[in-house]
Amino acid sequence: MPPEVWWGASIAGVLGLLIGSFLNVVIYRLPRMLERQWEQEVAEYATRAVPEGAAAQAPSEPFNLMLPRSHCQACSHQLRWYENIPVLSYVALRGKCSSCGASISMRYPLVELLVGSLFFYCGERFGLSASGMAWAFFCAMLVTMAFIDWDTTLLPDALTLPLLWAGLLASAAGWIEVSLQHSVVGAAAGYLSLWLVYWAFKLATGKEGMGYGDFKLFAALGAWFGWPALVPLILMASVVGACVGIAMKFASRLRAGGYVPFGPFLVGAGLAALFLGPDTVQRAILGALSP
Structure with missing residues (x-):
């Protein structure tokens, strides 16, 4: 070097x-x-029914990133x-x-x-360079989302949406090697594909198989890598996620309800695509699955 x-x-x-x-x-x-924000919204809604003159709740101590x-x-x-x-x-x-x-x-x-x-x-x-900073931002956001989702099964809009828009802007500015057309179609197809899977599973079983945050994260990956990368990404995330879920079930490590957050596996697929390229990821997964 x-x-x-x-x-x-x-x-x-x-x-x-x-x-x-x-x-x-x-x-x-x-x-x-x-x-805290959700609790505050619920409390504000509840106080609408409180008679006038009732004691107001004391403001809580500041709690933010600082x-x-x-x-x-x-x-x-x-x-x-x-x-x-x-x-x-x-x-x-x-x-x-x-x-x-x-x-x-x-x-x-x-x-x-x-x-x-x-x-x-x-x-x-x-x-x-601008490309280096863009992909560093991509990595930082993915790492943050992976740990939050694993801990709480939450993929906050405050993370998924900026990552999605950043991918579109990076494509438009030429900072990533994905055309704006592929980026926009990738974002739309990424969201809609998991949205359709979600509703198909819910109509078939009456249960929710994933959260809306997964749709937005997959849309963001589509924006960064383009629509041709969606199949390798979802294939890798699904196969690895299934293997980990089965291993955790046999080890009696599944959480209440028997679920495993899907976000960390989408994150892993995104990072693998950055290192190896989506085509290499797809060949590796298909090679592992073939007899």
């Missing part, structure tokens, strides 16, 4: 570590922010700046809170390393 490419990729990787630290906050807080500041979940110790350095702080603290000694989840440095590695790859492949 030429030195200039190495330095560019390294800069992107360090930026990825920093962004990965912030994404840990998003992964933890965004679902809780949505829950407030309150990062702190230990066990003892509320507020993290100092040097306790918030990606990966290094975790190693220096030996995975424990400096105040109470409570264990810190290994997920935090793993997310930081994952995002840093993906940014390094984008910097090495596309350089410090």
Whole structure:
């Protein structure tokens, strides 16, 4: 690797570590922010029936991506700046809170390393360019959605819709090697295909097989890779998802209701398509399925 490419990729990787630290906050807080918003909407609706003069509910403490500041979940110790350095702080603290000694989840440095590695790859492949930044954004959003969906079965519109629009804009600007026509058709076909599967399954069984967030995520992947990539993407996500679901069932690891979130497998298919290309993904899956 030429030195200039190495330095560019390294800069992107360090930026990825920093962004990965912030994404840990998003992964933890965004679902809780949505829950609070829903609870507030329900409370506001309920207060319409409360007689005049009834005591108003005291406003809750601010809770967003900035407030309150990062702190230990066990003892509320507020993290100092040097306790918030990606990966290094975790190693220096030996995975424990400096105040109470409570264990810190290994997920935090793993997310930081994952995002840093993906940014390094984008910097090495596309350089410090608009294309590199676009695909780094793509990777960051996918990682965030995968962890949120696995934890909560939520794929928030605050993530899926910006990813969809970013794909269309990147195509229009020429930052990705997908024509705008293929991108628009991919977004529409991605959404409609899973929407049709959802309703076919619901009419046949009376149950919901997936959520609307899956439609929007698949539409976003269609915008980034174009409509020809939809078959390889859904094929890989479905096959891997089915294998993981069967393995979890035999290991008695399925959640209540016996479901496995589909979003993380769409994310995995999207990242595989970025690394290998959709055609390679399709050949690999068909080769694995053929006798």
